[in-house]
Amino acid sequence: MTDVLREVAPDVVPAVLSGPSFAKDVARGLPTAVTLACEDMDLGEALAAAIATPTFRPYIADDLIGAEVGGAVKNVLAIGCGIIDGKGLGESARAALITRGFTEMTRLAVALGGRAQTVAGLCGLGDLILTCSSMASRNFSCGRALGEGRPLADVLAERRAVTEGVASAPAVAALAQKHRVDMPISQAIHDILSGERGVDEAIRDLLARPLRSES
């Protein structure tokens, strides 16, 4: 989005606010911590001080790309976590998907010029954990319906709100291909959403990959 901002408002200094923060939690004054990324760290500090409250804590970073990539990829991975839940594959499998998905998210951010450290923060990992754990997430609940065997068109037809991950999945897959980043989980979710592979086939393919080094 900061690329778009630079095109339409080139004189403006962009900042990114992102992190695990359900609106209802922030509104109720429950403790929340997010990332505020700005290349001008002095401005970032001033912005953070201006919007902070005793329970809403912005942590400062200077890596816009790292902060933006996490927010997009996490929606795709949350659909995958929903699928695992809908198919009843267990909490261990969900934790493995989040962890290996986090590795994919980090690889993509680094390939695009971001930093691994930023992705490990609230805007990346924090948001990923929240979105992948909660039925309140539209992406998670969409995946759950797919895992239960319902067709995507039916799931989307019942919704007024946008399920961001459905729109982000082809963009993430295209970026991964363009930058030659290995993202087998994100690709599998894209294939399921596009009808390229069925849920069972995609899971079978992931489990059939050769054993390898974790990093």
Place this chain on the structure above:
Amino acid sequence: MTDVLREVAPDVVPAVLSGPSFAKDVARGLPTAVTLACEDMDLGEALAAAIATPTFRPYIADDLIGAEVGGAVKNVLAIGCGIIDGKGLGESARAALITRGFTEMTRLAVALGGRAQTVAGLCGLGDLILTCSSMASRNFSCGRALGEGRPLADVLAERRAVTEGVASAPAVAALAQKHRVDMPISQAIHDILSGERGVDEAIRDLLARPLRSES
């Protein structure tokens, strides 16, 4: 534990198997992925091939310390997540605790000679996510009872199984102090368990820390 192994069995090559894997999930053949760490990577590969099944996937790493630290610190942080749940502080706060706790876990592992990359894998982050999300975790449920206002002694008296995090918290706090690693969340949980600070006071102190750079 590999320090102990080296003392009692100095001729043995140690390996560490750790990761998000509820025994019931593994036993039912649900998809599970874990870290197998061994300094001899050829032996690690052979071990992984020997214990892998179509649904149980060990990923290989060579960093024993990184693999061991995550498994200990995650139990302490899971108590913190339980406290947040018991006090009804919301899912956003829980995600923030896991993320900032992950940063503490990484700092400690690096100070002890491990690698950040290992901690970001299944043995660290993966196990942390699973333990911090599930009422099936003894540490999480212990924390929840504390968050609901019950005294620790009563909670532990009802249990036959060990709540590892209660034993690990003082060890983690001592290691953090010895190696001068900043671990405010782990310290707060230790203080709550030892009676040094109350739950409300510890939360108030964490929220009163100055705003700062995320990394």
